[in-house]
Amino acid sequence: MTSTSHMKAATISNYGPPEVLAIRDVPIPWPQANKVLVRVHAAAINPKDTFIRKGRFKRFTGRHFPLMTGFDFSGEVAAVGPGVMDTTVGESIYGMLDGWQGGACAEFAAVGTGHFFKKPEGLSFDEAAALPLVSLTALQALCNCGGIGSGMQVCINGASGGVGSMAVQIAKIMGAGITAVSSRQNHDFLKGLGADHCIDYRHGDIALGHPFDIFFDVFGNRPFRSVKPILSHRGVWVSTVIQPHVFLSVVLTRFFSRRKAKLVVVKSVRDDLEQVRRWVAAGLLRPIIHDVFPLEKIREAHVQQETKHTRGKIVIHIG
Ligand SMILES: NC(=O)c1ccc[n+]([C@@H]2O[C@H](COP(=O)([O-])OP(=O)(O)OC[C@H]3O[C@@H](n4cnc5c(N)ncnc54)[C@H](OP(=O)(O)O)[C@@H]3O)[C@@H](O)[C@H]2O)c1
Known part of the structure; x- marks a missing residue:
């Protein structure tokens, strides 16, 4: 973390090639009603991230830069907003941000209560981040x-x-x-x-x-x-x-x-995250990780994703 109110985040300065990605200091989001603040330990890259970066979905992502990036995350609950009943600070969770705004490739992310569940036991944060989307x-x-x-x-x-x-x-x-x-x-x-x-x-x-x-x-x-x-x-x-x-x-x-x-248009559904957690616990489902990059190497991570020959997932280790 850079200061008490700011964090490091991967951001997009404009639509374009991987070079538009940069790590910036941005304000830590404060959890509104029915949201939690997650200290993100790991995120994962999806084709959706590279498409958004290139501007393919600009009708949904708009023209206000910098844009945040990343949808898959795992981490620990750092704070809870009003109305959040069934989660406590310190709990290890995993999940997926819904919609188009992203923000998982950052030290903190604000996440709605329907969009995360307890991290599968026995998995590292890197492994858990490879699962949701x-x-x-x-x-x-x-x-x-x-x-x-x-x-x-x-x-x-x-x-x-x-x-x-x-x-x-x-x-x-x-x-x-x-x-x-x-x-x-x-x-x-x-x-x-x-x-x-x-x-x-x-x-x-x-x-x-x-x-x-x-x-x-x-x-x-x-x-x-x-x-x-x-x-x-x-x-x-x-x-x-x-x-x-x-x-x-x-x-x-x-x-x-x-x-x-x-x-299929994937939705971040809590019950489905719970089902995936059960399958992992039963030894029936495991994350597949092609490579892990630190947040600073976000450009390299996007380049690998764009090869279309990744076996499993590219994970971003945040710390
Ligand atoms: N609608 C939704 O909600 C939703 C959700 C998730 C993903 N998607 C979309 O689904 C697609 C796949 O996502 P992903 O995360 O699985 O991508 P991915 O991890 O990048 O998929 C890479 C895989 O594609 C295989 N591949 C490459 N060329 C191929 C070909 N000609 N025929 C068949 N397979 C080929 C590669 O196999 P080899 O290495 O063996 O060549 C590689 O393992 C993307 O377009 C993504 O945007 C949509």
Whole structure:
């Protein structure tokens, strides 16, 4: 911490390349009603952070700079705002900031009560920060959108990244058969997480293992029309990408097809964080960390995230 009222935070000075990221001294946020102040020990990077930095979502993030960055966090409750009943100062928590404003890549963050839960026991702060956004996306895609159940066949495209590595583990927990799509170098890793079949997206036939009850297009390059022939009778295609063709498929299949297209838009849900914590405690789910960077190396962390070949998560260790 820099002074009693200021903290170090990764900020964005304008929309642009990683060079727009800088560590600045900014005021510590004070927790309003129903919020807590978290002393952040670790954060994690997501494609969402790099997209926001580049200005892809400027309609939501606005033009007031500097912008804060980062959504995943783990840390300790430093203060509680009015109306917060079930958390005490000093409790170790993990969670995800909702919306578009970010602020987890900082020494402190203000977090609403619905957006965090007790940190999974046995995990370090770095490990816990690697979980929220990606595990909640995978859970909400497979369970809420896909209606996953035991014995279903699930294909996960982009299986070795942040979301995919959670989706493989959660599909396994749910008793599904899993076909994982990644580069060949990640196939042993994915079999270790529970994949039954692995396909190399450069050479393999994506249809292996079909018909699929759920096709989870994590990477976002398999449109509904290309996957429809390999979906089961009432199969569901779930996409992560917010694009016009996805919205069109979602709307059209709602009325005109037994096979459905769905879009997952992750929400920070306390019950889901609790479920993830239970799975971790039972030894069924583990965070996957590609690399850990200190806050000062936030630019390097974004560069790695943008390679699109990260295995699991990039964590920011804050202290
Ligand atoms: N809608 C939502 O709520 C939501 C939530 C979370 C994420 N997302 C979106 O979901 C996408 C994935 O997020 P993420 O965090 O998992 O990203 P990520 O960690 O960067 O994903 C990287 C993975 O993608 C794989 N990959 C690279 N090229 C591929 C290809 N041609 N085909 C299949 N897989 C390929 C890589 O595998 P190899 O290294 O083996 O090549 C790598 O493991 C992003 O676009 C993100 O914005 C959306």
